[in-house]
Amino acid sequence: MAPPPVPLTVLSRWYLYAIHGYFCEVMFTAAWEFVVNRNWKFPGVTSVWALLIYGTCILIVEHMYLALRARRCPMLLRCLIYTLWTFVWEFGTGLLLTQFDACPWDYSHFQYNFMGLITAEYALPWFCASLMTERLVIRNTLRLRMDRxxxxxxxxxxxxxxxxxxxxxxxxxxxxxxxx
Structure with a gap:
């Protein structure tokens, strides 16, 4: 009898999270371009840095999800924590990338931005994204198994x-x- 299938490795989960974040970034920027400029071409853009940023961020959110769920933390509070983490992560990675003139985003034109690296106007989108990430992406990724x-x-x-x-x-x- 064959051994039972095993959970995905950390690297496999990171890869899925990176691709998910990359895809969402392209779709978000395409939708933004349509709403703001009525551009029917839907040109979505991102940076190769997004793979590293999203993959790592969501992997950390996965660990938060497991720890907070074990402590029976309510879902809305978990999403608030994920949103705060996302702002910290976005600011930290943006600050690091600006040291190399490589930061692909600039929120300076938003009214409630901080150093052009984060903006309060994105609090609701990040909150909604964290809810969908927990409910759809992380929960389903953790259910995947490999038959070695x-x-x-x-x-x-x-x-x-x-x-x-x-x-x-x-x-x-x-x-x-x-x-x-």
């Missing part, structure tokens, strides 16, 4: 489902990953 014994070309991968086995018989929900 699965090999490409396994007969269970053959098309049509005729060769498909049930999960406990070496097959997988989608070949290699299983969601609890």
């Amino acid at each position: 014994d699965r090999v490409e070309g396994d007969p269970a991968d053959a098309g049509g489902g005729g060769g498909r086995r049930e999960w406990g018989e070496q097959g997988g929900a989608n070949g290699y990953l299983k969601v609890d």
